[in-house]
Structure formats: C-alpha cells, structure tokens
Amino acid sequence: MAKEKKLVEAITPINEDFARWYTDIVMGAELVDYSSVKGCVVLRPYGYAIWENVQRILDGMFKQTGHENVCMPMFIPESLLQKEKDHVAGFAPEVAWVTHGGSEPLAERLCVRPTSETLFCEHYAHVIHSWRDLPKLYNQWCSVVRWEKTTRPFLRSREFLWQEGHTMHETADEAEAETLRMLEVYRRFCEESLMIPVVCGQKTDKEKFAGAEATYTIEAMMHDGKSLQSGTSHYFGDGFARAFDVTFTGRDNSLQHPFQTSWGLSTRIIGAIIMTHGDDNGLILPPAVAPIQAIIVPVAQHKPGVLEAAKALEERLRVAGLRVKTDDSDNTPGWKFAQYEMKGVPLRIEIGPRDIESGSCVLVRRDTNEKVSVSLEKLESAVAEQLAALAKNLYARALENRTNRTYTCLTYDELKATAAEKQGFYKTMWCGDEACEIKLKEELEITSRCMPFEQEQISGVCPVCGRPAKKMIYWGKAY
C-alpha cells in the first residue's frame, strides 16, 4: 500500500489535472530541462532521441518525394521581412531582434527567423531563371524563434526545432498539388508511425498562415479533448514571388512568377505523442520513434548467468534491428519497471533465474501491462508481434477517444450546451462568414479547427446565423 501511494505521488493522475500531468511526464521522463531563458528548453538525450527518430523517418519520406535539404541563415534583415505585408503583419509582434554586433549598433536590425519564407524567396530570385529551373523542392531542418508570451515545453516555446519545406512551381495547379501531397505525407507519418489519428482539412481564412492563400492542417485530438494542430501545409499562389520579384522565363518565352508552397512540422509533435498516448504511469511511445523499443530488466542479476543471459537477448534483438537496452544498474527490478514505464518504453523484457531454467523470458506490454512468457527460441518474432500489437492498440485507443469526443451539433443552443459541458470536436455546418466564427470564439470560446476534406451534409444551415451553409466544419479548443 505504501508503495502504491508513492507511485501516485510521482505523477499527477491524468484525469485529475491534465496540465500538471503533462509537466510531470515531461520532467519525469527526462525529456527536457528548463534553461535560464524563458521558453527555451534543453532537449535532454531521451527527448532529443525521439526528435531524431522523427527526423529520420520524415526526412526519408521527403527524399522519396524528391526534396533536397538546404540550410538558410538564421537572420533576416528587417527590410527583407517587410516585403510581404500580410506576412510581416502576422509575425512582427513575435520576432526577436538583433540590434548590435559586439558593441556597435547595426545599420539595419536583423530579425531571428520566425520562419524562412522570406529567405527562401530572396534565394529563389537568385537561382530561378527558366521554367527548366522548376520545380525547386527544398526543405530545411532548423530552429526558429517566436517570442511567445507564455510557454510550455514542446507545445509553445520561444525557440523550437522543426522542418520547413519550401517549394516553387511553374504552375498554380502543380503548387496546389504539392501542398496537398505534403499534407498527405504528414498524415501518413502521424497515423502510421506515431499512431495518432488526424483530421485533414483546410483552415478558415481567419486561421490561415500570414501571407498564404490557403492553409491545410492535420488536427489531432489529445486525451483531454483539446485539439493540436500537428502539421501545416500552405499554398501561397504567386504572392510572395511577386513581392520578392522571383521570375522565370516560361515555355512561351514570357516572364512569369512561380507558384509557391511551404509546410512545417515541429517538436510540438512530441507534445502530441505525450498527450495522445500517455497514461497515469507515464509516457507511452509508439515503437517507430521510441529511443528504446525494448528494455531488458535482469532479475536477481547478481546470480550467475543472469546478466549473461540478458546480454545475449540484447544482442539477438539488436541483430534483428531493434533499439534495445539492458538496464544492469543496481536499482531493484521494481524501480526499473516503474522507471521505464515513466519513459514510455513500449516493451519490457524480464529475465531471471526462473526463466533461464525454463528457457523463456517474460514480455510486458506498456499499453496493457499484459505479461506473456515466451520461449527464447521465438524471441524475435514474439517481440515483433507485441510491438505491432501495441502500435495498433495505441491507434485504436486514440481513434476511440476522438470518436467519443466528436459531437454533431445542429443548432446554436446545442453547440453552446455541448461546448460548455464537453471538450472535443464540435461538428457543424458553416455559412463561411467570419462574423459567425468570431461570434463563436467570443461567446463560446471555441475556434475553428478545420474544414475536413471528408465532408458530410449534416444540415442545410449555419447554426450561428441560420443562413444557407457552405461547408461542414470542426470547432474546438486548441493547444
């Protein structure tokens, strides 16, 4: 009993205070540490390793779609940032400025990039001359800075890591297709690697990216029913190209502006993983990005043969291509169990004298806590099966949560009552007028999440104003 009490004290229960639970997990699983600059966190080895796995998988997908990585400067001269007026209006309030070099004031202050559209455009103007130079399919992995007022690890920090893809195309159709193609890459990554179901759709004009013609999003629902924009893809038309004077000679020998896209996914996705899959015992990591996919815990490791047996399992699984570790520290097995549950390791492998005698080991799934004893001969296949089953279950659980928390509302009163009582997606029709969107934000404190690609005709009218509806839309509260 005393032991159980201690376990509860270690992490705030998820349904008691979700925000505190989140902070407990982030610190307890050793993902981050705070630094002396507000909103700038240290990504510790375990947290950074998750990001490295995200990078590796996504980068592979980008290579398959023909994108090349580049590295842009981190400073943007003020005059360059100001060339596209919607863009600068959107970002100006939250940029950090460099005003001095050493002790000398700079002739022109430099902004620390909040995003790199302007830098890419300046560069594209130099390297794009002919339709034969198109498309340009670039991506960069970097950090950007946005001087947020309040901050939370992964969800909202002043400096964060991300990738930003920036492409230029000969035609509008081609650029629009690219925008949607990359959104689909994000969807596949989230659903197939992270086991997070997402709603794909378009943002309203109010919520779209500063300077974009259209913004598309993948929205994920967290455990508590709040929404998290997990990746975005923007279509710019030729607006930036015009503002930055990017031109090329077309097939018909006329001077034209290329059409542009950009798309990004950040370390915020780690917040999504935590808040989608975690539970009262800690983090649960999808196997594809787990730094350790299986943790081997030797039991009674001082007894002859135990550690050797554990190391033999580790070696076999490593050869089979798994990220695996043996914890041979002198902490007790119980301590190790709790520790790796906190860190979200998908599978635990216990091996002790009893197992060695019977030629087996014990596998324990992090999601269900199910224990199975497996013959050592079948180790590799059993581990693979358990990991696959866990991944499948993570997706199913997350989808179930989203389904249970998606509410269809036909009238304003119904929407008001639901938004007041239940956290989730509120599915309604919408007339398309921003006035209705603003009203919902002011009166019900909900914002539009997206207009899903998969549309349904759930009624004929907008519940806010009663006029004919154009689209089905999801509303919610967002992180």
Add this chain to the structure above:
RNA sequence: CGGGGUGUGGCUCAGCUUGGUAGAGCGCUUGGUUCGGGACCAAGAGGCCGCGAGUUCGAAUCUCGCCACUCCGACCA
C-alpha cells in the same frame, strides 16, 4: 499581455505570523545485505535562504523594488 501561485542543499517542502546557532524526507557518495512491482542497514558529503536596497545590535523571517519559474486565460507550429 491580464489574473493567480511559488522562489530555502540536486528534488519536494517545513521554518516566516512573534527577527537571535539553517531543518526534514527523498536523492547523492562509500561499504554491506538484497533483487519476479519504486528494497534495507550503517557511515558521510552537500545551503550567501532568487537578486538588490532599506529597517535593526542582529534579517530566511519585517519593508520596498526587481527577476525568474509555474498554472489559468488571449495568440501561435
């Protein structure tokens, strides 16, 4: 940027009301016994009480200012 909370060994906090030798638990180090759900015993190390001014013979404690972190809102990826 608005509202709340908190700053005391690495961590969680007590002490402050009523000024007078800086404490506890956990963690850490060393040695020993343990090991199938957060072990136990013993001996140690470790603090300019967030920072700066005041008041006072004397400040962790009282006064003023500042800073940081954190939570809840508004905004973003």
